[in-house]
Amino acid sequence: MSLQSKNVRSSSNSYNYGKLNSALSMATLNPQVIKAEYAVRGELAIRADILRKKLQSGEKLPFKNIISCNIGNPFVVGKKAITFPRQVISCIENPDLLNIKEIPEEARHRAAQVFKHFPAGLGAYTHSQGLDFVREHIAEYIKNRDDGIPAHPDKIFITTGASSAVTTILNMIIAKPNVGIMIPFPQYPLYTAEIALKNGRVVPYYLKESSRWSLDLEELNESYTVASKSGVDIKAIVVINPGNPTGSVLTAQQMRDVIEFCEQNNILLIADEVYQFNTYNPEKSFISFKKVASEMKSSVQLISLNSISKGFMGECGHRAGYMELYHIPDDVKAQFYKMASIQLCPNTVGQVILDIMCHPPESPECRKQWDHERDTELTNLKNKSQRLLNCINSLPGLESQPADGAMYLFPSIHLPLKALEAAKSFRVNGKHVSPDMFWSLQLLEQTGIAVVPGSGFGQVPGTHHFRTTFLPEAEQMDEMIERLTKFQNDFMNKYQ
């Protein structure tokens, strides 16, 4: 019994308020909440936290630190901030710094510009869609990215990261329990969690592992048809491009297929494009769905997501992103505004960082540093993905497709029969776990490397995977490769 429930009992004993109060208990809780699962910060992440605290308190474990590869959180594995936005923010938070020489002139000037547009400063709520001037810069960024196809500040909503955008969109769409949303499997588990919360239906379509996790039109059609026949009313499809957890990048032809598929079936296209800066294969550069749709003169309804948490900034903690609405009628847009207004506004600091991501510095001094930091970050990501891929593909029992984009590898684990049997009799808190959770937990306990079992993302039944970021910097990456190599060799020796 926990301390908390002890308190409850003893206090209800000592006073005659009758029964143990249980207004909020597992029995009364919204069952959709209980149903929702979010693997990225699930069981394994919680266990990693416990081990981290043990290490901090001086306990001896088989490793000296946790290497957090379970989540795309670059700063915890060594990333340094892009300098310019931080300089600007420091001046806006603390206007005493607007005149000090230690901060480059352009950063101070940029801070002064923010005050010009937003005199109340970072302590004030903004427009619920986000600051006007930031949305103007976002629109310019989108226009340049899409070779001149116009973008309108008015169609852009700044959000508390892409996650809150997804929550809002799904809230709008899921009107009844038979509403289905098509989701790639494997997927980022935010989607299945939020659909469960809203009591909608997940309609998976499987990506083809053997061809770099590519998206296949036949599979889309089949998945749609089967679900529709069973009474699911499919309203939207999510496409994650570049792919999380797969690292795949769509071709223009695949994108046209998806758009036509949406038109034929009259469904909304939710384009999760948060990794748009993260591509590593010169033959597969990022193209936005909006650009393709616009070039096709398609009338598809599209909402595209972006974020400051990924790309080269990796500013996860600052919680900002945006969504762009395309072909969404004004009356529906007004409902998006209302939903945003109930939560007042996204945080101001994140908005300014987003502003700078879309509108980088221009003075030679600051721009040179910006370009250098951005290019170094993206080159590093590419190299690290290659190093980790080579390591994994050299190990027995593991096999990974390369990452053309994003921040993850999603390798197969070929578990020997003996390992599958061991997994069957393995328990965590008295409960069975999936074979890839069994593997991932052993990896964590023996090496301190935290990854996420593939079962949290959706995978073809009978296959096993794990998702790992390739974010750890230099030394941590060396460590990771060394620990993973030893672990997997030992594991296969033990179970083969």
Next chain:
Amino acid sequence: MSLQSKNVRSSSNSYNYGKLNSALSMATLNPQVIKAEYAVRGELAIRADILRKKLQSGEKLPFKNIISCNIGNPFVVGKKAITFPRQVISCIENPDLLNIKEIPEEARHRAAQVFKHFPAGLGAYTHSQGLDFVREHIAEYIKNRDDGIPAHPDKIFITTGASSAVTTILNMIIAKPNVGIMIPFPQYPLYTAEIALKNGRVVPYYLKESSRWSLDLEELNESYTVASKSGVDIKAIVVINPGNPTGSVLTAQQMRDVIEFCEQNNILLIADEVYQFNTYNPEKSFISFKKVASEMKSSVQLISLNSISKGFMGECGHRAGYMELYHIPDDVKAQFYKMASIQLCPNTVGQVILDIMCHPPESPECRKQWDHERDTELTNLKNKSQRLLNCINSLPGLESQPADGAMYLFPSIHLPLKALEAAKSFRVNGKHVSPDMFWSLQLLEQTGIAVVPGSGFGQVPGTHHFRTTFLPEAEQMDEMIERLTKFQNDFMNKYQ
């Protein structure tokens, strides 16, 4: 027809993709979304924005600026930031500043402490409940506030402002459409909006205007009984103390009554205590529900909310707050954790500002400034509330209770018959509006003062009110009083 829908039509005409795409239209949208209303940023705020833009573009209006009293957003009406947290944040965002003399030593030391606890810095996701060391400081703050009653960091969840805490709590509770939540009328409209979104039932209990908007046990019981008899399954009650929009502050006896009421009916107590620093009547200081419950040795289930947006900091734009769970079982707490984890974490900057709110500076230099700024802010608020109250109560047709706390007055508007008739034939976008919206819109159009009509908060049928903040600083408050006085005298002359 809007430009947007024109585009859609012309593109669907020029290409044979068949019908106009309408996956997301008012007809298919989640009806709960359409039903939700949020007055604080509703029709009137949108109109105020339009007028503000007209002024910016040089258009002549009967006033030179908008005075935003529709929302508790102090920085837009002249508030200055409390200095210390901004200094600390500037150093954490930009560690180059950790050694410059322009920032006081304690602020730089405090920034260094943050790095010690959180080496990855502000760019990283934190624990989904919020940073450990911040939750420790919050727990210490609560313990001191409650005269030594212990608080546990483990029971505290840092949130993206109190609004997101409310969203999460209601998500947990509203399992079926017959689940009811008791809400004070008048209320902060976040509650009715979120209950509508989640398809629950609002069960209003009316506060007594004539006795400073006090809470009445008989009214609670009656409201509970009537709703229960009609099949509503009441699971929780919201109490806002100090009150928004009423400014009332509960006595210890009233709080004991509420707690016993919750116990008798086995319902959760949601204590919205975001104005806990904002009390102005020495005879009615703030007492927390947790303290009262603990002293009663009650087993009531309680969730208390706090925020950096209110109090003396007013740091709305930084979006941070917390909730403390009391007598909530660990398995339910784990569900709160899961819900938090799906949105990853609250923003880091807000967390650090919250940290400082709960753990102020200690060096003589910084503490003196802190105390001075805090006391000045709170004294100003008290004085401004008094000035505005005196003005309102001197005007024909208006009458307001004093504010013992919070940031608002909620005056009655006694509308003459002729005004009620004029309101009946008045239209906004072809739609009827409530008589207090009629009054508030005229106030806005003639004076630039933005308030919120009482109908957005809930009021006894047949009565009319408006909510105004008393936040405008010095000159703006003078202006406001002058404009309001002239407006109301003219209004009454016209309609009486």
